[in-house]
Amino acid sequence: MNREAESFRITADTDGSVAKWVCAGLNEDADWVGSCVTMAVYRGSKLIAGIIFNDIRPGRDVWLTIYSTDKRWCSRRILRCIFSLVFDEMACHRASLFVSKGNRPSIKLVEGLGFVREGLLRQYRDNGDDCYVYGMLKNECKWR
Numbered sequence: 362m363n364r365e366a367e368s369f370r371i372t373a374d375t376d377g378s379v380a381k382w383v384c385a386g387l388n389e390d391a392d393w394v395g396s397c398v399t400m401a402v403y404r405g406s407k408l409i410a411g412i413i414f415n416d417i418r419p420g421r422d423v424w425l426t427i428y429s430t431d432k433r434w435c436s437r438r439i440l441r442c443i444f445s446l447v448f449d450e451m452a453c454h455r456a457s458l459f460v461s462k463g464n465r466p467s468i469k470l471v472e473g474l475g476f477v478r479e480g481l482l483r484q485y486r487d488n489g490d491d492c493y494v495y496g497m498l499k500n501e502c503k504w505r
Contacts (some may be wrong), residue, residue, distance in 0.1 A: 372401030
């Protein structure tokens with residue numbers, strides 16, 4: 362294993378601080394999160410990404426919210442961990458997420474991961490921005 366891979370650490374968010382960090386980074390009120398599972402990605406001692414698994418319906422589906430400050434968070438190891446949790450541990454058949462229509466880097470990322478654009482929510486964001494809805498079915502996931 363190379364040094365770069367060794368410097369990343371994945372942990373559970375046991376006190377809700379990572380979920381609050383994600384919401385602050387996305388300029389969202391943390392009250393919407395409710396009951397969720399949150400994963401943290403650290404590079405060394407620095408928190409660089411948080412993944413919120415919310416609206417979990419075990420055996421059915423889950424919604425993902427992802428925020429990062431460093432694009433290096435998105436490694437194969439971390440992706441395997443995320444999608445193994447969704448499709449194996451939670452036994453979900455699908456994962457879903459929203460991406461703002463103007464957020465080209467995130468659109469490129471989620472489409473590269475294998476999410477499929479399923480629709481458009483017009484003026485969905487508080488600021489009036491449109492959002493795409495993306496979904497990934499268990500049999501479409503290449504990261505498990």
